[in-house]
Amino acid sequence: MRAGAAEQASAGEPASSGERTQRPWLAVLLMAAAMLCFTTLDTIMRALYAEHPLPMLVFVRNLVQVAALALLVPVIGPGFTRTRRVGIHILRGICLVLTTVFITLALGNLPMAQTYSITFSTPLMATVLAAVALGERPSTAQWVCIFIGLVGVVIVLDPQDFVFGPALLYPLAMAFFNAVLYVLTRYAGQQEGPLTLVFWASLAALAICLAGLPFYAVPIPLTACALLAVGGVAGTAAHLMITGACRLAPMAVVSPILYSQIVWAGLIGWLVFEEVPAAHVMMGSALIIACGIVTLRSRTT
Template structure:
């Protein structure tokens, strides 16, 4: 890949992480004004659908790209992704933004564990050491026995990361499908399941909160497009380090919007988790194996 393409890929990944961080802040803002989990999830998918369709129509073949013989695979990916979305949104609601973001950095750790335990992939001492280092970082962030962090929230955050890793493995079976097609079926197939609980939680909001809910979908859709484009322009090892800027954005949003700063233990544990993830990604690339970590971690 040329240097220009890699730089564009890195730039798009940075934009995508900014959008994802903004989406998380909007989710927490909506929840703080009375919006429910089902509402935020519904608007995330419903308002992203026009953006995804526009992306598909602008690509090669237009809407013909939606033809697929892999509907069962898309359905499996959609259901697993739906459960993952519940945990991801739940972590944002239950935890401060910086802590919820930090737990997402454990995705490479879970990807390694699942690859070894479920897929039977060979995992050497170096990567197991990285996994152990990452979980030491998690323990520092969670600080078991302390009263200032919800252990249930920490559990939800870790489950969110685990399901992102599971989705990454499932996406291997759909790697021949266009990215826009995969995102489209994920959006369409999950909407009915989200609409049912949302129907029981429909409520009035101020114009501002309706705008926030709609923005969750728009910003989330733009993040997916930026992630997809970045993965096509640059290798995973080049763009994944950009993901850790999410902690900066989460800190800024947490302070500016909610008056909350990360705990000192978060700053102590996050570097260990980040170092673990970066080493795992680098090791995967060096060994020439298929990437376990999805290039489109959010979707």
């Protein structure tokens, strides 16, 4: 699951009951389109990672997102740029940088479908972390889902032909830091709206990248910058569409659509990288997705 999607969907200012149930089909379409945008961004990052240094890609990607969100100020107003939780957002920015790094490393070394299948364990990890950090008490059904979801991860890793390598740690690390980001966002989201959460996480991530820029700065061709601009705009559009979807339908309706990303990943992986998901990946994905849906729905009902 792309960094920031689940946590943004579960945090922020709730809409009224009437507003949330007005157009559920539009909400579903917006959420599915958001997942396509995230997958497009990941595809661009994966393609550019083969020829360009990862730190520069992460820097430009965050720069584009902050610039795109800043352009919304004249339209929406400066209200979403105000916060009282700078420290929390700095931690969220660190997590955002790490999730971007690890998802790119994972996609650069593993098939897209397998990578996303493992990262979909984020809600399961977040449930455990929330129980420890926030004192939330998972139900018996949620603990069962966590166990079954971990079984799904093992199936995706294919224990029969398992060969340990650093590449397998990348999607697991992405899922872990995304889960930390999820928990931090749930905490900050008690007082701040979705756009504020997205803006400040992106700004903190950009500041972190700027701090290290003198140590890794190298020129990037204009064509690569243009592709990163497209990816950054796609990522920003995805955040905005998730915000819109959550205001058009209940979370129980829109949260399962987060997992449509595996469909886009399988399609793009096949069309762009000629990857065909293996049977064990699809089987494990089904278990992880089913458990993730139950976990998300039980947290929002």
